[in-house]
Amino acid sequence: MNTDVGPRLGVWQQTWRLTVAVVVSLPIWLSTLVLMRNQTGSPGTWTLVADPLVALGCLAVLLGRRRWPLTVALTVVIASSVSALATGAALLAMCSLSARRRPVEIGAVVVAYVTASQLAVDVYPLEQPPEVWWWAQFAAPALTAGIAVAAGMAVGARRVEVRSLRERAESAEREQYARAAQARTLERNRIAREMHDVLAHRISLVAMQAGVLDHRGGDLAADERRVLVRGIAEGSHQALEELREVLGVLRADPGRPEPPQPSLDRVPDLVADARASGLDVTLTDTVSGAPPGGVGRTCYRIVQEALTNAAKHAPGAVVRVTLAGAADGTLDIGVRNGPAPLRTAPPPASGFGLLGLGERIALAGGELDHRPTPEGGYVLTARLPWPDGPAHSYEKSA
Template sequence: MVTAAVWASATGAVGVRSPLPGVVALLLAAASGWAAGLVRTRRWPLFLAAAVSWLVLAAAAPGVVASYQAGLRLRGRRLTGYLVGVALVLTSGVLVGLAVGGARRVTTATVGNVLLLTACVVGLPLVVGLWVRARRDTLAALRDRAERLEREQEARADQVRAEERTRIAREMHDVVAHRVSLMVVHAGALEVTAADPEIVEAAALIRETGRLALIDLREVLGVLRQAGPAAVPERTLDALDELIGESRAAGLRVCRRDEGVATTLPATVGRTAYRVVREALTNVRKHAADAETTVSLRYLPGGLEVVVHNGPSGPGPTLPGAGHGLLGLRERVELLGGRLEAAPVGDGFLVRALIPVAGAA
């Protein structure tokens, strides 16, 4: 575009026709376009081309681009130096116009035209460049401020979360740990003083279960008190037999059944499957402690199916529950792209989870 504008000015299509040979005008036009293309990395070729084009051909296009780029990119002393250079070039242009005479003198050497050209070629593009730069600086400042405020908000949110986690950990320690500790102490005393072997065995089981509960609770409280993100140590399917053994020791009638060819599963799949079985057996202990229960693992080509089914139970006391455990399990399974079903089946209850391997880490 700059090349075309300089050529148009040199040929008289726009501006004053130059008496110089066409090859000179063509070279100056090409040089001006090349200098305009380099303005992002080098500015001085454009400024030089603008000065030469004005003095030789009275072409204003490079000067317009140079003034805009000066307002956009120059600051302080460099901008002042540019304006001084512009004044020298315009003064030299007046002298050239007086020497050449004719249309060149009328265009570049009369007071009215000099003032008009100064305003159009220098003043207006310079002001536009300054406005664009000020707008960019304002937007950058607003962006930096928004990012800073976002970081401060995240820091405050992290602080609030840390304080809330510490408060929860403290309350859990004060309430839950205290009561479980009392349960362990009383169970230990009953184990020592009881004469009935069955009572001694039951008291020992309660004491050991309470001790393990205190260990798990201590791990959870340790995670809650940590400032950064952390994960509670979780078991996988390798500990499933131990979980079933604990349930049997607590009085449940549980059997395990595996189908398909066992394969190495991603850690997230193993942890999720273990949690499904653990939550299902917990619900069995709460609501059907005397029911026969089957834990089935079915290894599929694309994943793992976990089924926990308990039969009917006789009348007896049940423990309270809010259903949040199954809700959390469903969310965990769905995060892996699977699905969880939990519903009564006949006189019993069925929990089925299909956990795909694809996408699990």
């Protein structure tokens, strides 16, 4: 049940509630004046002076009903037994207390109100018709108290509903903000991963060729130097073209389909580009069939990242790439490079290559392992699940 006393009321809200209490009490007080005048000839000083003063005091006490609801309610309902003009204040106090929806408090105040109403017989000695039964004297105040309690319970239920709707709206707004923040984070990660995959490989090959040219420039023939310079120029040009493609995809209309991503059939081209840039790379492909698009793309990115790292950290080393697997089994990828024969300063490392690769493989349900070898090289192995499903065919090339 709701135990909140509710927010503080403003001046206007307090004013109209107290005005309603006075309007409800006024007919009762006037009726009492008329009956006493008819039966006793004079309403008396108490009814004309003390009764309104007690009612005014009850209205003043009602201003603190939100802070001390039970105390105020008991005070007002007991005081209403000696003031007909305070009846509306007593009903308002019971209604406000009932909005808290505490049965024990409500029951105590209702009993106090019905009991105190019997004391009004001594304050206003009016003659009762002989046909009025004794239980009717209890039924009338109990009925009015029940109406006030029912109204208060309805108000309390409405407050709970409004509070629940407000909390749900605030919770939905927080969830929407969290989803938007998560979407922005995922989009930034996707952009960073694509930029790394596209640029790191090309730039690493360019850096490797530039390192070879700087380290062995005096020992190379003119034709060899021209080959390296041409490779640097072509690699830089290809890096810019691939960067333009990535930016075009990111800026494109969301409704437009994205261009096809490289898959397993592009691995031979990847190896050929690395070989043309100066890496001693060999590819051993014993894959039977063609894996699904997601598995093939992940395989391509694994080989690309491994060759990129080999070019950055072991320029001129011998690199062996092996692919093996079949449908309804696994696709095994292995990239091993020997120690670097050239000692050149590697380009700055981003630190996100293997991390992003691990995320890709984890999403695909595979396993990744990478470690240095005893002879000073490095080995990277990955295993991807290959479900038996539709796939795109490709032709192997040396």
